[in-house]
Amino acid sequence: MAYVISDACISCGACEPVCPVSAISEGETQYVIDPELCIDCGSCVDTCPQEAISEA
Numbered sequence: 001m002a003y004v005i006s007d008a009c010i011s012c013g014a015c016e017p018v019c020p021v022s023a024i025s026e027g028e029t030q031y032v033i034d035p036e037l038c039i040d041c042g043s044c045v046d047t048c049p050q051e052a053i054s055e056a
């Protein structure tokens with residue numbers, strides 16, 4: 001199970017540098033988490049001002 005970013009994302013970019021495995025990147029319309037890379041550490045969750053990141 002990987003973490004996912006909902007459509008509440010405003011593309012602020014705050015979560016990207018927090019990820020230890022660089023699983024977060026800017027997608028077409030919002031930031032996205034690569035499920036192949038995410039190790040479920042949960043570090044990105046509290047950085048999001050929109051509470052857009054949650055466990056899938």
Ligand code: SF4
Nearest residue numbers: 019038039041042044
């Ligand atoms: Fe990266 Fe951890 Fe967030 Fe997964 S849960 S995207 S590994 S910071």
Ligand code: SF4
Nearest residue numbers: 009010012013015048
């Ligand atoms: Fe989107 Fe939240 Fe990441 Fe900002 S911190 S880019 S709002 S998911």
